[in-house]
Amino acid sequence: MDLGPYLVLATLEGAVTAAVLALTAVGLSLVFGVMRVVNIAHGEFFMLGAVIAWALAHGLSGHPAVGFAVALVVAPLVVGALAVAADMTILKRLDYDPERTIVATIGLLYIIQQLTLMGYGPDARPVAAPFNTRLAIPWFEKGAEGWQMIWPWGLGTTSYKLAVIAAAVAVLCAVWALMARSRIGLVMRATQSDREMALAFGIPVERVYALVFGLGAGLAALAAVLIVPIQQAHYLMGADPLLLSFVVVIIGGLGSLPGTVVAAVLIGLSDGIISVFFSPTLAKILATLLVGLVLVFRPQGLFGKRGG
Amino acid sequence: MLRLDRVSAGYGRAQVLRALSLEVKAGEILCLLGRNGAGKTTCMRAIMGLLPLMSGRIWLDKTELSALAPHQVPRTGVGYVPQGRRLFAELTVAQNIEIGLMARGSGPEVREEVLDLFPRLRERYHQRAQTLSGGEQQMLATARALCLRPKVLLLDEPTEGLQPSMIAAIREVIVGLRHKGVAILLVEQRVDAVLSVADRVAFIENGQGGVVMRAEDLRADHTIIDRYVGV
Ligand SMILES: Nc1ncnc2c1ncn2[C@@H]1O[C@H](COP(=O)(O)OP(=O)(O)OP(=O)(O)O)[C@@H](O)[C@H]1O
Ligand SMILES: [Mg+2]
Numbered sequence: 214m215d216l217g218p219y220l221v222l223a224t225l226e227g228a229v230t231a232a233v234l235a236l237t238a239v240g241l242s243l244v245f246g247v248m249r250v251v252n253i254a255h256g257e258f259f260m261l262g263a264v265i266a267w268a269l270a271h272g273l274s275g276h277p278a279v280g281f282a283v284a285l286v287v288a289p290l291v292v293g294a295l296a297v298a299a300d301m302t303i304l305k306r307l308d309y310d311p312e313r314t315i316v317a318t319i320g321l322l323y324i325i326q327q328l329t330l331m332g333y334g335p336d337a338r339p340v341a342a343p344f345n346t347r348l349a350i351p352w353f354e355k356g357a358e359g360w361q362m363i364w365p366w367g368l369g370t371t372s373y374k375l376a377v378i379a380a381a382v383a384v385l386c387a388v389w390a391l392m393a394r395s396r397i398g399l400v401m402r403a404t405q406s407d408r409e410m411a412l413a414f415g416i417p418v419e420r421v422y423a424l425v426f427g428l429g430a431g432l433a434a435l436a437a438v439l440i441v442p443i444q445q446a447h448y449l450m451g452a453d454p455l456l457l458s459f460v461v462v463i464i465g466g467l468g469s470l471p472g473t474v475v476a477a478v479l480i481g482l483s484d485g486i487i488s489v490f491f492s493p494t495l496a497k498i499l500a501t502l503l504v505g506l507v508l509v510f511r512p513q514g515l516f517g518k519r520g521g
Numbered sequence: 522m523l524r525l526d527r528v529s530a531g532y533g534r535a536q537v538l539r540a541l542s543l544e545v546k547a548g549e550i551l552c553l554l555g556r557n558g559a560g561k562t563t564c565m566r567a568i569m570g571l572l573p574l575m576s577g578r579i580w581l582d583k584t585e586l587s588a589l590a591p592h593q594v595p596r597t598g599v600g601y602v603p604q605g606r607r608l609f610a611e612l613t614v615a616q617n618i619e620i621g622l623m624a625r626g627s628g629p630e631v632r633e634e635v636l637d638l639f640p641r642l643r644e645r646y647h648q649r650a651q652t653l654s655g656g657e658q659q660m661l662a663t664a665r666a667l668c669l670r671p672k673v674l675l676l677d678e679p680t681e682g683l684q685p686s687m688i689a690a691i692r693e694v695i696v697g698l699r700h701k702g703v704a705i706l707l708v709e710q711r712v713d714a715v716l717s718v719a720d721r722v723a724f725i726e727n728g729q730g731g732v733v734m735r736a737e738d739l740r741a742d743h744t745i746i747d748r749y750v751g752v
Contacts, residue, residue: 396623399612399616399619399620400620400623402609402611402612402616403609403612403616403620405611406609406610406611406612407607407608407609407610409571409607410603410607410608410609411592411620412569412570412571412591412592413569413571413591413594413595413601413603414595414620414621414623414624414665414669415592415593415595415596415623415624415625415669416592416620416623416624417590417592418592
């Protein structure tokens with residue numbers, strides 16, 4: 214097999230990473246954009262989503278698809294509710310001060326992580342995918358009698374991976390519609406633009422913040438439910454998504470949702486391709502290097518507004 | 522209609538308002554005059570609940586505004602045109618208006634009424650607020666507040682940086698509201714403009730209320746203005 218099929222394979226793997234990363238990072242970006250809160254505990258909301266998915270998949274009998282479908286709905290709701298509670302009991306009391314909330318969310322990170330370790334244990338546990346048909350991908354090669362279609366060994370994906378990509382695209386479209394087309398989205402954007410004037414025009418800012426924090430955490434949890442059949446649930450699994458989300462949010466431009474999605478695709482694809490051809494570590498090194506370059510040469514991010 | 526009863530407020534430990542009392546009646550324009558830093562903007566922020574009071578109370582008729590959460594104050598019918606406009610810059614004219622309408626559930630007929638007052642905003646309807654000219658921004662800030670169908674309107678330097686024809690237009694709107702029985706609290710630096718539009722003038726110095734005088738008496742005698750505002 215020559216380079217071409219490998220590239221297709223790597224791109225597909227990268228697209229799955231990109232899809233999940235985009236969901237996670239959009240959650241982080243939304244929270245930062247509207248609330249100016251840097252949520253260090255974002256990766257733990259991701260991890261909780263995966264752990265809850267495992268618990269539901271194991272607790273519910275029947276076809277794996279049943280537990281998974283329930284997890285897809287319940288995990289984001291539970292994690293979202295938890296985030297709302299954290300917002301109202303912790304962040305609100307700190308008056309959403311940008312610096313103190315960083316320290317508070319670091320604390321939240323350790324609390325969630327250690328409680329999960331105590332309750333769920335240190336093992337990585339798998340969740341069965343609801344469906345997992347292997348799909349071979351054809352390749353075209355110039356043979357003796359012209360172009361012909363072949364089915365290279367090892368070139369393939371699963372129906373589940375394609376479904377992850379499709380689901381992420383659908384959810385991202387829904388988030389976009391919520392922000393750009395709905396009343397509550399308008400209220401969120403007004404709050405983001407000027408918190409005090411939002412209050413002066415009757416917007417219950419604290420409720421908007423609670424909603425945004427819950428929505429951000431719910432998106433991370435949803436991303437985790439989608440990836441857990443591929444990756445396994447583990448109490449330390451939040452670190453990588455957190456790091457990559459920050460990479461993506463900084464490259465995309467703080468608070469810019471389109472920028473975040475574009476950067477997630479960029480980082481996800483390059484991560485997939487570099488991981489397949491070289492090593493996952495190199496992929497992370499390059500992504501972090503790119504953040505450094507962006508911070509030096511274009512601190513507002515690729516899509517951010519200067520001084521915004 | 523709007524009554525401040527010995528209101529003290531400030532930022533952190535720095536006290537700005539010191540037992541300030543004021544009253545604005547329905548259908549009246551009360552002008553607040555004072556030097557830079559006297560506490561005029563702070564007074565308006567206190568009314569809107571954007572600043573915690575150290576003591577004192579604020580009433581709108583029988584409703585105690587100072588007991589409400591900040592976002593509930595505008596819902597009682599207090600419209601605010603802040604100093605420096607403070608529009609939702611990334612949102613369009615239409616969306617800024619929409620936020621104003623939402624506050625008290627005003628219908629589309631209010632929007633049409635308000636846009637009729639400022640036809641220029643209709644032409645710029647889908648433009649982002651941050652791309653409007655200064656004068657257009659001021660019109661939008663005023664329009665946004667009028668969307669609440671306010672009983673009380675707080676205007677903090679609404680004519681700052683505007684050309685004379687714009688000032689006249691804004692003034693016409695304010696006088697029109699007075700006829701409808703709206704209580705108007707106006708902060709304005711230009712004394713001549715104040716005297717031609719205000720019913721009464723309240724002086725504020727160092728966060729304390731001074732004398733309150735009828736505008737016509739001040740027109741006859743400028744010395745008191747010189748004392749409080751200084752030239
Ligand atoms: N956010 C703040 N934090 C601390 N002090 C403030 C803050 N805002 C205003 N002040 C102080 O409160 C005092 C009153 O300010 P305020 O803005 O009310 O004055 P003003 O009468 O509106 O002045 P101007 O005519 O310049 O608009 C000033 O001494 C100012 O420095
Ligand atoms: Mg002022």
